[in-house]
Amino acid sequence: xxxxxxxxxxxxxxxxxxxxxxxxxxxxxxxxxxxxxxxxxxxxxxxxxxxxxxxxxxxxxxxxxxxxxxxxxxxxxxxxxxxxxxxxxxxxxxxxxxxxxxxxxxxxxxxxxxxxxxxxxxxxxxxxxxxxxxxxxxxxxxxxxxxxxxxxxxxxxxxxxxxxxxxxxxxxxxxxxxxxxxxxxxxxxxxxxxxxxxxxxxxxxxxxxxxxxxxxxxxxxxxxxxxxxxxxxxxxxxxxxxxxxxxxxxxxxxxxxxxxxxxxxxxxxxxxxxxxxxxxxxxxxxxxxxxxxxxxxxxxxxxxxxxxxxxxxxxxxxxxxxxxxxxxxxxxxxxxxxxxxxxxxxxxxxxxxxxxxxxxxxxxxxxxxxxxxxxxxxxxxxxxxxxxxxxxxxx
Numbered sequence: 001x002x003x004x005x006x007x008x009x010x011x012x013x014x015x016x017x018x019x020x021x022x023x024x025x026x027x028x029x030x031x032x033x034x035x036x037x038x039x040x041x042x043x044x045x046x047x048x049x050x051x052x053x054x055x056x057x058x059x060x061x062x063x064x065x066x067x068x069x070x071x072x073x074x075x076x077x078x079x080x081x082x083x084x085x086x087x088x089x090x091x092x093x094x095x096x097x098x099x100x101x102x103x104x105x106x107x108x109x110x111x112x113x114x115x116x117x118x119x120x121x122x123x124x125x126x127x128x129x130x131x132x133x134x135x136x137x138x139x140x141x142x143x144x145x146x147x148x149x150x151x152x153x154x155x156x157x158x159x160x161x162x163x164x165x166x167x168x169x170x171x172x173x174x175x176x177x178x179x180x181x182x183x184x185x186x187x188x189x190x191x192x193x194x195x196x197x198x199x200x201x202x203x204x205x206x207x208x209x210x211x212x213x214x215x216x217x218x219x220x221x222x223x224x225x226x227x228x229x230x231x232x233x234x235x236x237x238x239x240x241x242x243x244x245x246x247x248x249x250x251x252x253x254x255x256x257x258x259x260x261x262x263x264x265x266x267x268x269x270x271x272x273x274x275x276x277x278x279x280x281x282x283x284x285x286x287x288x289x290x291x292x293x294x295x296x297x298x299x300x301x302x303x304x305x306x307x308x309x310x311x312x313x314x315x316x317x318x319x320x321x322x323x324x325x326x327x328x329x330x331x332x333x334x335x336x337x338x339x340x341x342x343x344x345x346x347x348x349x350x351x352x353x354x355x356x357x358x359x360x361x362x363x364x365x366x367x368x369x370x371x372x373x374x375x376x377x378x379x380x381x382x383x384x385x386x387x388x389x390x391x392x393x394x395x
Contacts, residue, residue, distance in 0.1 A: 218379030284316030
C-alpha cells in the first residue's frame, strides 16, 4: 500500500511542475457515422474551447499546451452548430504527453442522459491524472453501488409515493439511515486520497467538489482549513489554487458551525426586510430553504416540507422559505398551489440577488438546518433527510 501511495505521489508531483506542458490527443472513433463529425475539446466546465477538429478515417488529433492536468469534456457533434441534444459527450483528465482516446460512435454517452441508449465511456490511455481518478473510483465502487441501490429503493418506496400525498416516513428514514455508513465510507476514502496525494490535480478537484457541497455532506471550518493546509505547500501561487481559495472563502460562509448570513428579502406585501429580523424566534431548529416556482425538484420537495411541518411544528421546528422567482405572480401562484403555510419570502433578483450570492447558491433546492442561536448545523436537508435530522435532534 505504501508503494502504491508513493507511486501516486510521484505522479502527482509531475502534474504541478511550473510552466506549460504540451499534449497530443489522438482519437479513434469507430463506426461509419463517425467520419465528418466535429470534435470539440472543452475546459473550464465547457466555458473554454481547447481545440476543435473533424473526424477523418475514424481518427482525429488535437494538440496544445496545459499548465496542469485538467478535467475536460470531449464533444462529438454532427456539425459545428448542431444542437446539444444531438451531441455525444464524455469527460476525462487531459494530461501532458500523448493521450489516446478510443470508442464507438454508436455507444458513446449522449450529452443529455438517455437511459434508452448505450452509455459506454471512451477508453483513455496515457493520462496519469485519469489513472488516478480511475483508481479513486475503483476504491469506492462497492459503496457507490450500495448507495445507488438504496437510493433507488428510497425513490420507489418514499419519494414517488410522497408526490401523491402518501408518506412512508418510517421506511424513508430507515433507508437513509442504512445509506449513511456507505456515504461516510465514501467521504473518508476521498479524504484519505486527498491527504495521501496532495500534489495531484484530481485531489484538488475532489476537495473543491466537497467545498461546493456535492454529496450533501457539509464541511466544518476546521475541515476546510485542513484542506487549505494540505494543498498550500504544493499549489500556492498557481492560478488553479487561487480559484480554489475563492471557493474556500465562499464555503466558509456556510460551513457547519457558521452563523446565518443576513441579507435583504421581500415579504408577501413587497416590503424589504432583513433575514435576521424575520427569522423565527423561540424555535429549536429552523430550515432555511431556497426554491423557485419553475424548479421541478423544488416543487417535488414541497410535499415533504408540508408533511414534516405538520409533524414537527409543535415540537420547536419551523421553516423559512426564500423564493428566487423573478416574477412576483409566479411566486405567489406556486405558494397557493402548494399550500406552503409557513414563512415565505422572495429574492426578486433570483440567483443574482444579494442573499443568493451570499450563500453561494449554485442550484436549488438548497436547504440548511439552523439551530436556535442561528448556527448552521446541517446541509443537504432534502426529503426524509430532514426527518432523520429532526429525530436525532429533537427528543
